[in-house]
Structure formats: structure tokens, C-alpha cells
């Protein structure tokens with residue numbers, strides 16, 4: 169189809185979809201207007217905003233959500249991977265109620281925190297771990313640890329990578345990034361990355377990388393690329409940090425276990441705290457023991473809520489009773505099958521789903537997507553239309569196209585998503601034709 173005609177059709181379809189969304193959601197709009205009087209843009213978490221206004225969620229149960237206007241959605245967002253257990257898992261609820269019964273804000277060590285630490289270490293191949301309150305904080309601590317250990321200042325990160333609100337490397341970085349001295353390298357480009365590492369070799373403290381870009385578009389790192397970073401870090405005497413805040417869910421031992429690559433430090437977050445606020449960084453004892461307060465030269469690691477009783481109890485139950493290695497294998501197999509099915513439905517169009525296991529992202533671009541630069545050339549208008557069309561069909565997922573499975577997602581939920589994608593490709597076929 170002629171490009172000019174296609175763009176006019178897309179603009180008209182988008183205008184219609186936005187108007188229908190606004191008309192359908194008056195209570196969410198009123199909430200948004202009200203909140204904007206006291207919160208910048210009615211928002212306290214930037215990713216949740218989208219034009220013309222975001223929906224407000226009234227409640228959740230299992231893998232279902234209801235918005236303020238009473239519409240029901242199947243939750244394929246899974247709280248950007250933190251909501252792996254769904255909204256009302258009985259074992260997590262019991263653990264939290266048990267912790268509440270024992271009192272909160274105890275201001276001391278508990279037995280549960282070391283049990284949880286043992287479970288986390290055992291699962292992800294760490295000798296020592298420290299808890300934080302978020303993935304952002306875990307990454308800040310991991311980078312600070314690498315700088316202190318090496319006595320060097322430089323950090324290599326990857327263009328399009330995301331390691332937290334203060335460690336954002338899309339679009340060249342953010343003005344509010346933490347003031348680490350960062351050199352950006354290209355993702356999935358071993359030669360390009362090794363050249364950047366070589367340039368900064370003498371002052372290189374750390375290389376930080378997600379083994380699959382999560383927020384950056386569910387783009388898996390190739391084993392060859394990640395292995396070359398391992399080698400580059402070792403040769404430079406720098407620490408390799410795997411940010412597995414999202415990807416640790418992709419295999420029982422985290423994505424690193426399937427790659428057979430052992431980073432010096434691993435950071436965790438999201439679901440590992442059972443859905444409570446959580447972050448962690450850990451690795452070899454010899455690296456982490458700089459935080460041992462018995463040492464005269466110990467480094468400080470503070471945080472009022474690092475061992476808060478709700479996270480410790482929920483995380484312990486989550487990892488040992490709920491997201492067992494078997495459950496992890498099953499959830500990721502379900503995700504693999506779903507992604508393959510969606511790609512079959514979308515074949516012959518510009519729509520494709522990248523990812524691994526229980527995480528995927530919809531892209532509107534034909535051809536391989538190996539980097540954020542590839543993903544950035546996708547059709548943004550089609551992505552927006554996809555979002556509104558699927559919302560109208562009762563599917564909740566990220567405006568940026570991210571879809572994450574949670575444990576209560578069953579065959580019927582997968583069928584509903586597959587049907588909605590099939591309907592979208594049928595209805596919008598003219599706009600989706602691959603050249």
C-alpha cells in the first residue's frame with residue numbers, strides 16, 4: 169500500500185482508538201485529573217504514564233485486574249515482572265499475614281532474613297548476598313562495590329540498557345543518572361563492546377549488563393556476546409555485573425545458569441521478594457565480604473528496610489514454596505510456547521514478539537531485532553494502536569509492548585491473548601503488511 173495512504177489510515181485509526189479509550193474510562197480520567205493537582209502528571213512512577221491518560225486499577229485477583237470503571241482485564245503485564253505470583257497467591261498471603269502477626273519494624277535481625285538469604289544464594293549460585301529495597305539500589309550498590317574494590321572509576325554499560333531510575337541508558341542516558349563515569353557500548357556487538365572496554369581498560373571498575381534487555385525490548389544477549397564481556401572484564405581486572413533483576417525468573421538459576429557464564433556480581437529484584445519491595449546484590453564471598461562489619465576495613469551498607477519483615481517472609485515463601493525450580497521451568501515453557509504461537513499468528517506482518525520464556529515484547533518491525541537501535545526503528549503508531557486495541561479486548565500489558573506471564577496465567581488466558589492478537593492482525597491487516 170502507498171505509504172502516505174497507510175499513514176493517513178493509521179492516524180485516523182489512532183484518533184478513533186484514543187477517543188474510544190477516553191469515552192470508555194471516565195472514572196480513570198477523573199482520578200488522573202485529580203491526582204495531577206498533587207503529583208506531577210498525576211504520577212509517581214514514570215513508566216505507568218501514557219497519553220491521553222493511564223487507567224487506574226481498582227483491584228486484582230489471580231491474573232485478573234479491574235479498573236475504576238469496572239472493566240476486567242487479564243493481567244499480561246505482571247507488574248513488569250515483579251508480579252510473577254499474581255495478585256492473591258495463598259502462600260504469599262499467608263507469609264505476609266504471619267509476618268504481620270509477629271510485629272513490624274522490629275529494628276533487629278530476624279531468623280527469617282538468613283533463611284531467605286540462604287534460599288537466594290542457593291538458587292542463584294551466590295556465596296553471599298545483601299538485600300536492598302529496589303533493583304535500582306542493588307545496582308547502585310554493585311557499581312559502588314566494584315569501584316571500591318578495584319580503586320577505579322569507569323563503568324561500561326550498554327546503550328538502551330536499563331538498571332534503574334538513576335541508571336537509564338536509553339537515548340544516550342538520562343540527565344538524572346547517578347554520576348558514575350559511564351562509557352556506553354553497543355549491545356550484542358562483541359567487537360564494538362571489546363573496543364570500548366579496551367579504551368577504558370586501565371580505569372575500568374565494572375561492566376554492567378542485562379543478559380537479556382528487559383525494558384529495552386526483551387532482546388536476548390547472544391551467548392557469544394555475553395561470553396566476550398566475561399573475558400573482557402577478566403582481562404581488564406574489572407568486575408562483570410549481571411543485572412538479573414528481570415531475567416532471574418527465566419530459569420531456575422537465573423539466565424546466567426543457562427548461559428554457563430558466572431559474573432562477579434549479580435543483582436536481583438522484582439519477584440524475588442514475593443511481590444514486596446526488593447532488591448539484592450551478591451556474588452563471591454571474597455568480593456562481598458568487604459561488607460562484613462567485623463572487619464576493620466568494612467564498607468558500610470545501610471538501609472532501614474533492607475531486612476523488613478514483610479519482604480523477608482514473602483520472599484522466603486515465594487522462592488521455596490511457590491516459584492520452585494519446577495515452577496520456573498513450567499512458566500518459562502508456557503511463555504516459549506505462547507511467544508511461538510503469537511509469532512505464527514503475526515507471520516507475514518510487521519508484528520513480531522521477541523523475548524525468552526515468560527517475558528516478551530511486541531515490536532512492529534520486520535527482520536531480526538538484536539539491539540535497541542533495531543527496536544527503535546519500529547512503527548510507534550502501530551504499537552500504540554496495538555495497545556489500545558488489546559486493552560479494549562480486555563488484555564492488560566505495557567504500553568511499550570511488554571508482556572510477562574504470571575503463575576495464574578492458564579491456557580484460557582493464553583488463548584484470550586492469542587485470539588486478541590489474531591483479531592488485531594485481521595482487523596488492522598492493511599496497516600501491518602510487511603514490505
Ligand code: PMP
Pocket residue numbers: 248301302303304305307330331332333378382383411412413414437438446447
Ligand atoms: N534493572 C532492571 C533490568 C530493571 O528492569 C529494573 C526495573 N524495571 C531495575 C533494574 C530497577 O528496579 P527497581 O524498579 O526495583 O528499582
